[in-house]
Amino acid sequence: MCYKSNIAEWQFASDITDENERLKLEQSLVAARFEKEAWKNITSFNWQPFTDPDLKRKFKLLSVLGPSALPEDKLTQYRKSIDAMEKIYSTAKICSFANPGDCGMNLDPEITEKMSKSRNFDELKHVWQQWHEQSGGKMRHHYEKFVQLSNEAAQMNNFSDTGAYWLRNYESDTFKEDIEGLWQTIKPFYLQLHAYVRAKLRAHYGEDKVPKDQPIPAHLLGNMWAQSWGNIDDLVTPYPGKSSIDVTPEMLKQGYTPKKMFEMSEEFFTSMGLLPTPPEFWSGSIIEKLVGKEMVCHASAWDFCNGKDFRIKQCTKVNMEDFIVVHHEMGHIQYFLQYKNLPLVYREGANSGFHEAVGDSLALSVQTTKHLKEIGLLDKSTPTDHEATINYLLATALDKIAFFPFAYIMDKWRWDVFDGSVTSADYNCHWWKLREEYQGIRSPVTRSEVDFDPGAKYHIAANVEYIRYFVSFVIQFQFYKSLCVTAGQYDPHNPSQPLHECDFYRNKEAGAKLGAMLAMGSSRPWPEAMRAVTGQDRMDANAFREYFKPLEVWLIAKNKELGEPVGWNSGGLNCQKNP
Numbered sequence: 001m002c003y004k005s006n007i008a009e010w011q012f013a014s015d016i017t018d019e020n021e022r023l024k025l026e027q028s029l030v031a032a033r034f035e036k037e038a039w040k041n042i043t044s045f046n047w048q049p050f051t052d053p054d055l056k057r058k059f060k061l062l063s064v065l066g067p068s069a070l071p072e073d074k075l076t077q078y079r080k081s082i083d084a085m086e087k088i089y090s091t092a093k094i095c096s097f098a099n100p101g102d103c104g105m106n107l108d109p110e111i112t113e114k115m116s117k118s119r120n121f122d123e124l125k126h127v128w129q130q131w132h133e134q135s136g137g138k139m140r141h142h143y144e145k146f147v148q149l150s151n152e153a154a155q156m157n158n159f160s161d162t163g164a165y166w167l168r169n170y171e172s173d174t175f176k177e178d179i180e181g182l183w184q185t186i187k188p189f190y191l192q193l194h195a196y197v198r199a200k201l202r203a204h205y206g207e208d209k210v211p212k213d214q215p216i217p218a219h220l221l222g223n224m225w226a227q228s229w230g231n232i233d234d235l236v237t238p239y240p241g242k243s244s245i246d247v248t249p250e251m252l253k254q255g256y257t258p259k260k261m262f263e264m265s266e267e268f269f270t271s272m273g274l275l276p277t278p279p280e281f282w283s284g285s286i287i288e289k290l291v292g293k294e295m296v297c298h299a300s301a302w303d304f305c306n307g308k309d310f311r312i313k314q315c316t317k318v319n320m321e322d323f324i325v326v327h328h329e330m331g332h333i334q335y336f337l338q339y340k341n342l343p344l345v346y347r348e349g350a351n352s353g354f355h356e357a358v359g360d361s362l363a364l365s366v367q368t369t370k371h372l373k374e375i376g377l378l379d380k381s382t383p384t385d386h387e388a389t390i391n392y393l394l395a396t397a398l399d400k401i402a403f404f405p406f407a408y409i410m411d412k413w414r415w416d417v418f419d420g421s422v423t424s425a426d427y428n429c430h431w432w433k434l435r436e437e438y439q440g441i442r443s444p445v446t447r448s449e450v451d452f453d454p455g456a457k458y459h460i461a462a463n464v465e466y467i468r469y470f471v472s473f474v475i476q477f478q479f480y481k482s483l484c485v486t487a488g489q490y491d492p493h494n495p496s497q498p499l500h501e502c503d504f505y506r507n508k509e510a511g512a513k514l515g516a517m518l519a520m521g522s523s524r525p526w527p528e529a530m531r532a533v534t535g536q537d538r539m540d541a542n543a544f545r546e547y548f549k550p551l552e553v554w555l556i557a558k559n560k561e562l563g564e565p566v567g568w569n570s571g572g573l574n575c576q577k578n579p
């Protein structure tokens with residue numbers, strides 16, 4: 001991310017105009033010429049036999065040029081296809097269901113709000129279908145062009161295809177097997193959660209809308225992509241009326257602003273002795289949607305590689321979901337700050353999953369009942385008995401467990417497309433085959449190859465790799481558990497104090513341990529960075545299982561009590577190859 005972020009990119013992302021798009025393209029061609037020159041120099045050395053491990057690692061990391069290897073005309077086409085898709089995604093609008101004359105609904109905030117709050121089956125279906133049509137539906141030919149050029153670039157870099165080029169980041173011959181192994185460990189738990197949520201959705205929408213042993217209709221989960229289900233906690237919470245981690249009403253009541261949310265997040269980091277943001281961060285960042293401009297609202301953190309200029313661009317809404325996103329983005333900034341004195345080549349995460357896990361690991365502490373009481377967002381009298389615990393763990397599971405199959409198929413689909421096992425004739429039906437097989441969800445309306453539903457998700461349109469989030473959702477529980485042990489907030493041999501209530505706020509030892517790992521950047525293979533925090537050198541789902549243990553037992557019993565079958569019949573794939 002470091003040598004890639006530049007001002008022209010920022011300008012386009014924060015003000016989508018033809019002029020800014022042209023300048024961004026011009027900048028990227030200038031950067032490509034420089035990168036190509038540097039690459040010729042680097043690869044003119046016979047560096048493989050080098051013995052100094054650090055020097056050899058620098059050459060290894062710099063010896064991969066990436067898409068800049070393409071000749072300028074093809075690089076221009078490559079950039080134009082991605083920029084076109086990102087522009088379509090970020091400016092797409094739909095008409096309202098209730099007032100068909102209002103056709104100015106953007107994904108952020110109007111459509112997202114509807115998907116989160118509406119409990120009207122037909123309104124949700126309308127919003128879901130219109131968004132998929134106005135975003136992905138308009139990208140198909142751009143994506144086909146992108147795939148072809150991206151694979152050409154990958155092959156020029158001596159990779160079989162773009163998927164292989166992406167996976168180099170994880171420096172492991174068994175990475176795909178490791179991911180599959182982690183999925184097999186988590187899958188039984190996901191099936192239980194899926195069964196329970198389907199039962200609760202049936203209770204609300206009726207048997208005909210949510211049939212017993214079928215996949216769940218994709219538009220009912222509180223999120224456009226059914227990737228996190230936290231927004232339907234009100235429909236599924238086991239013990240209504242007990243505590244809920246959704247402290248949005250209290251945030252609004254206390255007059256929270258986006259600025260205050262960022263300041264509170266920064267204070268959590270500095271309370272652990274981690275680094276504060278510099279003045280440039282506050283003057284350069286955009287933390288609210290700009291009025292009267294088209295901008296890329298999907299959140300992002302930017303490192304301008306000069307050791308001073310670090311920014312976040314986020315169309316922040318005052319709610320709990322965005323409070324967590326603020327911490328996610330501030331986690332990226334903390335990594336930038338910690339490795340800012342390393343050589344440019346090392347100013348990256350130990351792997352891309354590490355970069356995604358920093359903020360989320362701290363957010364697990366922030367969202368605890370204990371911490372929310374400490375900062376005055378939860379009443380001190382809020383119960384923390386067994387029922388409150390089940391409510392809390394279920395609400396967290398709706399975001400953290402539901403996410404795994406989604407993250408997996410986001411790149412499974414692309415790996416299949418890049419390695420050619422899926423051609424553009426099958427793009428959309430393959431997507432829905434994976435969506436049913438792994439997530440157990442189904443499109444609410446019949447699909448065909450006229451549609452291009454993967455493009456309805458930012459990371460496909462903007463060409464951002466996604467398995468990093470699967471990795472993050474595993475390792476963030478490893479980091480959280482280790483920091484809890486370091487902070488004396490959890491004793492694995494005496495789980496009297498359950499893991500999920502640990503809050504390492506203000507703990508300097510935990511901060512020092514995390515900071516030391518972040519300061520390594522990508523200077524060492526990621527297992528060494530993992531060992532620096534957890535003592536282990538591998539991804540391990542056990543911390544995740546330990547965290548949710550009380551819920552797993554409860555869910556299995558509950559599904560039996562409800563007589564809810566676990567799993568679903570596939571086969572009714574409602575995607576027509578030739579409409």
Ligand SMILES: O=C(CCC(O)(O)[C@H](Cc1ccccc1)NC(=O)c1ccccc1)N[C@@H](Cc1ccccc1)C(=O)O
Pocket residue numbers: 001227228298299300301302328329332355356360462464469
């Ligand atoms: O996409 C994001 C958050 C945005 C980001 O911080 O990961 C952002 C994505 C992005 C945007 C533009 C270009 C490249 C990537 N990533 C960064 O800003 C970033 C990435 C690498 C290093 C430093 C910063 N989260 C994912 C997954 C997720 C994560 C956590 C909770 C919920 C959901 C999503 O929303 O589907």
Ligand SMILES: [Zn+2]
Pocket residue numbers: 328329332355356
């Ligand atoms: Zn991120």
